[in-house]
Amino acid sequence: MDTKPLTAETICRSVWAVPSLARNSEGALDVAENAKLIKHIEQGGISTLLYGGNAIFYHLTLAEYRSALELISTTAADDTLVIPAIGPAFGTMLDQVDILLDFNFPNVMLLPQRDVVSSPGIASAVRKVAEKLGKPVVLYLKYDGTVSVEDAAALASDGVISAIKYAVVRKDYTQDDYLRSLTDQIDKSLILSGLGDQPAIVHMRDFGLGGFTTGCGCIFPQMSTDLLAAIHAEKWDEAEAIRERFLPLEQLRDSLGPISILHRATELAGIAQTGPIIPLLSEPAESVREEIAAALHQMK
Template identity: 25%
Template structure:
């Protein structure tokens, strides 16, 4: 399969898998990882991303990240496309990407560095160095609004760059870069800010979106995707209105709630999400009540033993 053909695989939902940690020890619950990946597969998710931000990538050690990538590849066993999240320093990212390729990952998603001092040319070199060092396809995670989209335009001709997860909620800016990157570069544009923003991004060039919600309510995520693909605006926006309160809750505290809301909701309906690791704290009671109310409004039966009074 050519890189151009591979890019078409991203025209769907990229399910960012969660990493369940055991209460108390906060060790990874590997049985829980298997349960959750099987849940995604059973519900038709075609692109699974271990070691994404919703996987709490930056709370994992490198050995844990490697183990998670390896295990997810083994569990998936060819039933979906596995895109392994990689990052940290240039050489660390390259080594992690090479490891991912060795154990059978189909592609990598390169996290945007969290380094406090980043320049446009430096970031371009960072991404380019990783793309060129790996044989498998690369997807860029682009989320820093202070960095120019010139980075993406310069890297777009790279044959092994197959997609961009664009996570800056500025639609005119996104539309402009989509227009300015020639289609022959086979870059698939993915909305990187989930169902809340997916219909907006789709209207100006995105072909897929990332999702954390898919870990617990994949039916609703796919209802939105299929509606957008069919041009059914009424259904797409009806779904958007249904999921908006949940996505707004995830966005609280400058997105600090992003992962913990997903985990809390999964636990409340009987899925194995575990707890979060620092620097993410458990939900406060007010936000927790909001999660339960949303789940009830969606028709979920909550597991009573999981609910605190």
């Protein structure tokens, strides 16, 4: 894997794929099936992998966490940037950093938590984690105002964070005062659109963000790569046409659960056997599996 520090150039060079984590029928991590998925994503032109929510890093045991780090760090190509997540609890973060110190990941991302937190408290945790890790981290902003603009800007100014994954859901992505305030105070090239391919055009064109993450692009990586290229070239009609091709699966994820739908869609697309979904999440009903299969057929 690529171990060079994260910069604005490495942020924008590739879509950030956020893949599922494949397991065998007994629920253990499956090296071979994860390798299939990683290779599929890389062959579609994506060279950044972010293991967070879709991989259900929220619920890994510490033993599994080490195994997952070993798997993703040794399976990715030499020029693929791999970023694992930590958290969301502060104690879990510290225990996971102890494990991360045995690896050479250039960055980690803090998973977001909305309850039992405050903005100054999150900022303090970010600083303590970065200090213990010895490198800046990726801040994930998922909930409106959970981290204040002032606290986020101070973290960026002090070099404690290397990027922000911005994933606050809006009915109208052109109207976002929180994001506008963030981009007024923080280098826009260090902020990624974190909600998949759907708001990527608006976030990059109207707010100047440096890139975007993708879940559905783990199944259709070339489509996400083409979308990024069209945005960089300012070919907005072409970009919109590509974005619309993602709608069948994205709409299912929005309505029925982004993580579980992607997990099962990856398998139904024939890319890798992803295995059972671990608690605290649950398996989509058979009728939903049929909807997923139909959406995948539409997108081909």
